[in-house]
Every structure is written in structure tokens, then in C-alpha cells.
Amino acid sequence: MILNSSLNSIAYSSTLPPDWPGGFWWHWLLFTVIIIVFALTLVMGFIWIERRGMGRMQARLGPNQAGPFGLLQPVADALKILLKEDIIPAKADRIVHWLAPVVAFAPALMIFAVVPFGDGAMLADLDIGILYVVAIASISAIGIFMAGWGSSNKYSMLGAMRGIASVVSYEIPVVLAIAGVVLVAGSMSLNQIVLAQDIPFILLQPLGFLLFFIGGCAEINRSPFDLMEADSELTAGFHTEYSGMKFAMFYLMEYAEAVAISAIIATLFLGGWRGPLLPPWLWFVLKVIFVFFIMVWTRTTLPRVRIDQLMALAWKFLFPLALINLIVTAIQILVWPDALPWILVPINLAIMALLILLWSKLFKLGWGRVEV
Amino acid sequence: MGLVVAFWILAVVGILGALGVVLLRNIFRASLCLVLCFLAVAGIYATLSADFLAGVQVLVYVGAIAVLIILAIMLTREVERGSLSNRLRIPAFLVAVLFLGVVSFAILNSLWSVSALPPLEPTTAALANRLFGEGGFILAVEIAAVLLLAAILGAIVLVREK
Amino acid sequence: MKFERYGIGIAKGLRVTIRHLFRHPVTVQYPEQRLNISRRTRGNELIWDKVKCTGCATCAKSCPQGAIQIVTSTSMEENKYEVEQIEVDTGYCISCGLCVEACPFEALYMGYAYERAKYRRGEVVQANEQLLPSPQRQRSGYMYPKIADELPRQTLLIERITEEK
Amino acid sequence: MEVAREHIYSDADLDRVEGNQIEALKAHSQQPFPDPDEWLDEKLERNILLITVDAALNWARRSSLWPAICFPACCAFELIAANASRFDLSRFGMEILRASPRQADLMITAGTLTWKMAPQVRRIYDQMAEPKWVIAMGACAISGGIFTSSYSVVPGYNRIIPIDVYVPGCPPRPEALIYGIRMLHSKIARRSLGTEAK
Amino acid sequence: MTVALSGKEIATKIEERFPGSVVKSSPDSLVVKSEFLLDVATFLKTTPDLDFDYLTAITAIDYYDRFEVVYQLTSIKHNHSLMVKTHCYGRDNLSLPSVVGLWRGADFQEREIYDLMGISFDGHPNMKRIVLWEGFEGHPLRKDYGT
């Protein structure tokens, strides 16, 4: 809905490249197809990468029977889940239960509308690109909550509560981290941000990158923040009662969100599609995969945090650091607008190290036993 | 043409959502209708070329406020039955009619000056200039910030363990 | 939770996992590759030597399960029993090996194989001829060191690890 | 510090309800379920068109059998060993142990089943979405094994749920389990949309 | 080495304190009357040079004519141990005083004895079946179960 109308507004603006054959509608159709194919392929690829990569890190092999190197494993999974019986629990709120996966899944795909695969190669070069991303991403939390509520299952409910709590808290440091990038780039359009990155912003905004990475992982519930489907506590969290097609949508959503966050990180901090020699889209895909691999890596290694620690981390650690980062960035831009980036890099790294040390010393995250 | 179609769709959805909020017994579903309504309003903003406002609408209202409302509903008992009718039914109806009257009066009697200028592109920079630029609303923004800070501090003081 | 170690512990852990990525996995791809199992494997089947068996039913008595059914008839010539029916329900058998230990005439062996899955409950029960040794049904060296020496050496995981390092 | 507060014990009524459930199930399941083995004798008569579709579907189903969590006892450790690095069931796409039975396809009944547990297992089985399969792993799952004569043990899971593949052993080696799983694969390969519809 | 205290020596000490409480004593165990069980247990736990602070195990044995409940006591402080027994006569409505107040480790074990042997313990806060379900007929560890 928003997508549509935003697009309409674009139709009247002049951001559209004039040399597209057939004009706007061709562009729209082409990129919709590209996005869906790209997102779904990457989702499949990510499932494969995660299972194989995690397998190798755990000294085993991972799926290798379905297709060459097990590449068809995600396809088999998808086919199988789609054909499984779809059960709606007797006590569930049927409409909410039915709608939840759709509400959760659609935003994950919609994010890709503003992600550039090359110079200007995107569905819609919105001026508010990054704001759009953040806004859309927050909708899927509602889908998750609907799932938790609609299943009338205590585990689902607990999982959904945790999910909501974490989304609400982590949105703030994430937005603040993005604000730093926006300040440096001077635009909210993702394409402009990429164009502004003569050196990747991970160097100029190291703290921002860290905050965004942690916050992003928490928002899409990747380990170590996968509290809402923490299988050792809540069996399967919010989708405990889902089977068949609807479960498939949640399953895809999880990875689609991971793709989305990886793509955003690659765009904001790693220079997006820019890079020497290889074609832009390949650079982009490689960077996305790289970011996702880091996620897999941390997931393999780290234990899960507790819910109060998760919240405390957001409010006591990430939030003040993000504020300070924003202020420092603003000062740097105002005071030395022409400063050489190569001088700022070590300064910012030093600031990051200092801040983390300071906060580690000063603040206690989470609390212990509650007297009952 | 596209804009008109989009507007009508959004308007109908928005009103249906709003009606759902009022009429549905199940509070949880009502809050979902509220989300729908918010989204439709955001859509209308987008059709009016106020894309920044649309983004913020979704981010703040859907992403934060609606979520908080839902969280509050979690703590309510007997969500399916919702709020039952009580003695305040008739006064409430009167107040609603009164309010409707006031709003209709205001709409019908204001002089709507439609600008002939094309919408500003991009809106973000214009907004920023309007708020923080020369002759802008910088003082109001600052006051709002201070107010919010005071509110946050108050909340912390209130919930602090004795 | 205080961030006392500033993430050093996390970095150490990450190093361990990433190093495993470049190590050889320990996986044995079963249907294609096979481990040599222990020479004393107690496969869940019994192998019966019809010639040596005297039908004394010590095995049936020593079985804590009662999984061995043995029906004998006294034969006229010699002071010996004739085994009419021997039946082992491998669905009951817990492969404890006590029957093999108890057999005084070395007529009972544990099996060396393990691929015994069946589609029907009834097929799990093995009787008479099914218990005789055959190329698919090798004898294990459990309680019989002589047989054990002929079997292939057991594959050990430790040996595999050292090769890589 | 000792927790001085009084206990909140479960209600005696609830215990009685549980007890009644158990007794009812016990009375109800004195006979084992017949093995679902008709397909073994069945001739392959199929619609040509369906064959390719069937093949694709069955391939998908057997390449991604997600086991449900139902690990009462000893065999669980061989099942975990089969899932762990050395034998690695994940090669068959089976490493996703679904804690929620709704998303699982396969129940590997690893361990002794007691009457107290039986209603729970039955419930898990009922909660699983079709199509679903069951592998009886180990002697206890097949017949009650060493505990058959006990007062509290169900003599075999087939009293409670129909079983597709029996893997004897106590416990079966991981390879034996994988062999059983591959037998199940060949059973799945014989499924047909035509028969499913009936 | 954990010293197994002689039941005879302890028995004289107990007799001094609670006359008529010891039924029988031997070098490796002593049998007390069930009425005195709680007193004796308290005595054993609180007397300074005995200090039986650790209840290792509780067992019940069915001897047809009587049930024998065996308490294995250990002192972590002095590293010595003692086996205290008590008898319960009859087959129905058996009861013994519970020692949960002294050693909370007895909690599950007493419930288990109640479940499997049918001896109930007075003063136990949650005396109900532990491993079998409510409505199970009989107490399986009794020798006459199932005959």
C-alpha cells in the first residue's frame, strides 16, 4: 500500500532515469520481479550457507544429499513445508492466526524496494529511503505479535512479548546509528549514501556499524538475541502452533529479514555495490553474503542473552553510545567539514574503543534475583 | 488518475479501520484495526507527496505507539469480551455527536486555500529548513525536547524502587 | 552483567569456531563410507551354530529377557537333545551378550552387522534357519578372541584427528 | 539463603485427571496398531502424469524429514550421536529438530515408553501435521525391551501409534538408525498423490 | 575413609537419652522404635560429636511380616556414617514420622517410598504419588504386588 503510493509520488518526480524503455511501468515490473527473485534466491542461498557453514564450524558436513553439495536442500524444505497439512488450533483466533504470517512476511520483502543493486538500479529511489526501511521493518513485529496472540499458546505468547519488547527498544539505537551515517552522507536516499562512500562508512562510523549490527541482529532475532524463539526455553516461540504454508512464511521471513538487514548493512557501511573490477551487483551480493556470514559465525559461537540483559543492553549500553556517536559525528561534520577522511578514521576508532571501555567499566547490564 | 484511485482506496481502508477500532468487541482486533488505520493515513500522506511524514507516521505510530498499545492490552483481562456497555453509554453518545458537529462546522466554515504550487521535492530538506532554519520553529522544537526530557525523568522517578 | 572483559572472551570463542571451519570435518558419510565397528560388536542378532548346539537351553535360561525360545526333543541315539525350534525376537533382545557368555558349547555368537531395520513387527523375530551364519551374517568376536583377530581393526576417531594436526 | 516461602503444589484434581487419562488410554490400547505396510504388497499402478509430480514431492519430503522431539530415554543419546558431528544426520537435511510437533514430519521414538508418558506421546503424534512417519528406535520402542514385564511400561509404541519402520537394537548404532531412515526414504518414495487423496 | 560407627555404641547413647527406644543393635546398624524415630533423628543430627548432617539414602524393605525402613546417615564434618532402621508392622495404613524437617533430602525419597511401598510419612508437606500416576492400583515394590 505504502509502496504503491510512494511509487506514485515518484512517478511525478524526476528521479526516474529517462532512458528506460516504456518508462515507469517497465521499470516497476522489472524490478519487482528482480527483487522477488533476488530476495527468494538469496533466502534459499542463505539457508544453505547457514546450514552448511554452521555445519562446518561444528566439525560436520551439513546437508549434502539433496542436489549437488546439498544446494537443493532449501528447495526440498520449501516444497515439503508447503505441502504439509495446515493446522489451526481449536482455541486460536482464526483470523489473526491466519493473517499473522502475511503481515510478518510482506514487510521483509518490501524493504528491498529501496536497496540499490547498482548505480540507480533499484525499484524506487526514495528520498527518505533509510527511513522507509526502518518504518517498514517495524511492521513485521506486529505480525509476530499477532502470531503469538492468535495461537493461544503460552509459549507463543511469551515469545511474542519478548519479540515486541526487543523491537521497541532496539529501534532507537538502530535509528540513531543510521542518523550518524545520514549525517555523513548528507542524504537519506540509499543510492546517495552509496555514492557518498568514497571510503566505506564502516571506517568513518565504526561505532555506528557496531551498534547497527548488534541492534539489527536483535531486531531480526538472530542469535545471540533469538529470545522469542529460544528453543531451549520456549520450544519454538511465537510460531509453535504454526504448520504448513504459514510456518513456511515465518521460516522464510526469518531469513528474508536477515537478507534485508545484511543488505542494509552492506549498503550503509560497506559501500553497497561499489567496488573495483567486478560488476556492481556481484559486489553487492558478495558484501551481503559476507555480512550474513558474520551473523552465522556469531550465531554458532555465542550463547543467548536473557531478556532483561537484552533490554538493559539496548537502554544502558547501545542507546547512550549511539547518542554520543551522533553528537560526535555532528561535531566532526560541523567543525571539520573538509577534513580528510583518513584522519578521521583513526580518531573515530579511538573514540569507539574509549567509549566501549568506559561503558564497560561504568554500567551493569541486567539484574539478578528478584525477591518474590 | 493513479493518485485518485490510491486516495479512495486508502480513504476507505482508513475509515473501515477506524470503524473497526470503535466497533469491535475484541480489543486485540480493535488495536490491529488501529494499526491498519495508521497505515492508511501514512498512505494518504504519501499520495500528498509528504513522504517524510509518511515514513515517520509508520515508524512512530505503527512501530512504537501501536506496539505499546498492544503490549498494554496484554495486561488486560478477558480481551475477547472487551469493554462492556455501562451507564456512560448515553453521555458518551452525546459527546460524540457534539464533537461531530464541531468538526463538521469547522470543516464547512474554513476557507481552504489550495496552493497552485507543485509539491516540494524533496520534502526532507524543506522540512528541516522550516524547523531549524532562519525564522523557523527552533524554539518550539527545543521546548518540546525539554518537555519530553522532563517527562522521561518524571517517569523514571515514579517507577524507581524506593 | 558487566562487560568486564571488553569482548575478549567473545573474540576467543569466535576464533575457535572459525578455526573449525578450516579443519576437516569428522563426519563419516554412512551409506557411502563405513566405519569399521568394534571387533567385539554386539550386533542385535544372534548367530547360531547348529552343529555345535546341544540344545541345553543355557542361553535361554541366562537371557535376562527371555527373548530366546528354544524347543528341543530328546533324540534316541546319543545322550543329546535335538533342537526343533529356536527363535529370537530381536525386538526384545537388548544385546547384552549374556547368552553368548553362558553358552558352554561355543554354539552361539553375537552378530557383526547392524543393518536390521524392518517394516513389520513380525519380521523382527528370527527363527531357525535365519539364525545360521551366512556372508551377510558374520560372527562377532564377542567372547571369542580368535574370531576377533580375523575381523578388521576398528576405526577410531582419535587416529583420524592426529593425521590432520 | 533458604527459600522459606511455602510451596505451591499442583492440585490433586489435576493429578487425578492425568491419572484418569492414563488409565483410559491404557484400557483403550491393549492391542497393537497394525503396521501400515499395505504398500509393500501393492503393485505400482500410477497415472503417468502423476509420476513426475509424485517423484518431485517425494524427493522433497524425504530430503527434508524434520524429526520431532520425543526422546524419553537411553536411545536418545544414540539419536543425538547420529545427529552430532560424527554421523551427522544433517546430511539428509534432518538437523532441524523441531521442538514444536506441528512442524515436524518424523517421530523417532527413542526410548522406553511408560504409561504415564503415553498420553503425551499420543498427543504429540496427533499434533504433528500430515504427512507424518514414525520410526521405532530400539528394543523398548519395539516391544518394551528389557522392561516389558514391568508394571508401568508400554510394551511397544505400536500400542499407541502406528509405526512405519522398526530399528532393533538396544540401542541401535547411529548407522543402524540411518539405515532405518533410508528404509523410510524408500517407503516415502512409494507414496503417491493418488493414494493420498483417498 | 568413612568410619561406619558401631550401632551398639550409638545405641547405648540413645538409650541414655530416650529409654526404651532402641529395639535391636548390631555392629553395623541399629533399629529404633518408630515412635522415637523423629527424636532419635534429631538427637543424631544435633549432638555435637555425632553431627549427622547428611542423609545419604532412605530405603524401605518388605519382609512380609514387617516393613523395614533404613536411613543411611553420614556426617560430612566428622566423616562417619551410621545405618538406622525402623520397623513398621501390618500391611495397611502404615505411617512413620517424616524427617523432611531435619533433612530436606528426604523429600523425594519419602514420597517415593510412599508411592512404591505404601508407607506414608506424617508431616511431609506433599505426600502424594511421585513416579506413578494418581489412580494406580497398589504399591509395586511390595512383595505381594501382582500376585
Next chain:
Amino acid sequence: MRDTRYARIMVLKTEPFILNIGPVHPSTHGVFRMRTTLDGEVVVDVEPVFGYLHRGIEKLAEERTYTGVIPLTDRLDYVASMSNNLAYCLAVEKLAGISVPERAEYLRVILAELQRIASHLIAVGAFLNDCGAFFTPFLYMFREREKIVDLFEMVSGQRLLYNYMRIGGFNQDVPDEFLPALDKLLAQMPRFIEEYERLLKENEILLARAKGVGILPKEVAINISASGPVLRASGVKWDIRKKDPYSIYDRFDFDIPTGEVGDCYDRYRVRVEEMRQSLRIINQARRQLPAGEVKSEVPHLVRPPAGEAYAHIEAPKGELGFHLVSDNSIAPYRCHIRAPSLLNLTALRDMAIGWKVADLIIIFGSIDIVMGEIDR
């Protein structure tokens, strides 16, 4: 009536939220139910409900010969069958007055200590898994265990339920390839333990999750008859191998690792340290291992004189005791098993109240129980 009962204990005055964790739940290590009363996410009360794996082993033991009980003991604590076999055999030997040849004693020590390492590997792995580390530590630990299982398979022919020890020794001597393999294992093991220590020992998240969580004070630990690592983590230096040496443990030199506060982290550390100490014991036993017989002369059907005996060992989970009563027949008259997990479980409530659900899971994981032993 019900409402008032809860109203007394609810702090936040929210709805009492009763959550049944289990009987089938990924982190209950078998079939176990925790009936928890929650106040939000805070555990107000937890009542363990078990019996879902009660198979009546004690009753079945009364119907079998003394040797026939050994397979049953395997299935008690099924991740540590060797230790169970050892405890049972010691009890029967004590009852019947059977002595064991020297070589068998040494082999028993080696195997029991290997078993302790294997069991602790699972305990530590499962604990870390409960903390939420996505199977990685568990799989690493399982791989190490697999090496030990290889050795057990070599000597006994089975991978899990070994049924290898017999009354009076072993049923057969270890094969020739056992000792070289053992040497190799001993050489490698410390390095791998180091490596897995690096994985999570200092991890900030783990420290945050496990340090100070689920504290079991010394006095309570003794009072509830906790044993094994749970007791030692609370700071009680109590190890039956040292305090009441059975078999030949008095000949070896090793330490008893203890914890300081008795929280989940201490229990985890104690287990890891115990693995190191076990390696020390195995090293010593390996060097002193004599040649000779592995089984003393024991009749096929053991018939101990009437009487009773209690033998206990330091099993991986704690004090495992067998109380055997004989009436001079070929079957035990009564066989009571003092299961360490059952008694350690008593501590769950004390440790968990006031913590969050997530903590309850790791506290439960840190006790390291096996349902086969609890329910029997």
C-alpha cells in the same frame, strides 16, 4: 480459594501464570515436567513432576539373577553405564565377599574415570546448549565423547550401554589395541579440553548468564543431600573417592575441585576441572596397570549369604549407592538405588525461585540430571 492462594505470593499482583515446561521439551533432558508458576517472566515457584520414565527397575531387579541385573543398571544413568555397573558390582562383591584381581581393579578405575569424562562432557555441553549456544559446544563435546565411546565400544562391543563389568571383574580382558588407543587419547585430551575452554569459558554473555545465578549455599546443599559436582560447587570438599575410597582410589593422587559460591558457573567449572583430574587418575592407573587375570573365580549363579550391604561410588552425577538385600537366593531380595540426580533435583526449587524462566532452564541444566536415574 485458588485466587487467594496465589494472591499471597504474587508481588506484582499480576495474573498467576502457570507454565508446564515439559514433559516433552527440548531442554528438560528427557521426559521431565517443571510446573512453574510465573509472575511475568519471574519464577515464583517450581515443582518438579517426574515419573514419566519410571520403568520399575528396582522391582525388575528382584526377578533377575545377580548377573542379570547388570544390564538393568546400565539403563539407570545411561550416559554413565560403566559407573553404574561398577557401583552395582561393588555392592554384590561386598555382599558376597568376592575379591577382584588387581588388573581388573585398575581397569575399572580407568574405565570409570573415562566414563566420568564422557558424562561430564555431555553435562557441560548440554549446559552450554541450554545457555543458548546453538549446539556448537554440545557438538564439540559430543565429538570428544565419541572418542571415548570408541574405546568403550572396543572393549565391550556396545556404544552406550556397555554391560562390561561382571561380579568379580570383567567378562573378558581388554583387547590389545586398547592401551595404545588409550595413550593416544590421553595425549590428545588436554589439548581439546583447552580448546573448548577457550570457546566459552570467558565469554561475556555466558558469564552474565551463569555467574551468580542459581546459588546453592553450602548448608542447603548438605541439607538436601546433594552430591557430586553440585555439592562440590557449593564449596563442600566431599568426594567419596577421597573420603571413603572404594576400589583402589586411595592409590592415586588427585585433587577435589570445589567452587566458591555455588552458582551455575561454578558447577560448570567444577565439572571441567574434574575432567582434568580424571585424566590425571587415568594417567597414573595406566602407568601402574599390572598384567594378570581380570576375573576372579565366581560361580555362574552368584548366591550371596543372607544379609545386606550398601556400596556407594562417586558417579559422575554424585553419590551412586546400591543397597542390596540378599536372602541367599540367586536374585536380590531388594535392590534400592540411591540415585544422585534425584536428590540433586531437590535443589532446583531453592535455586530457581526469583530468577527468570531462562535462568530456570540453565539452572536445571547445571544440575545435570538424567531421567533414567531419577525415575528408575
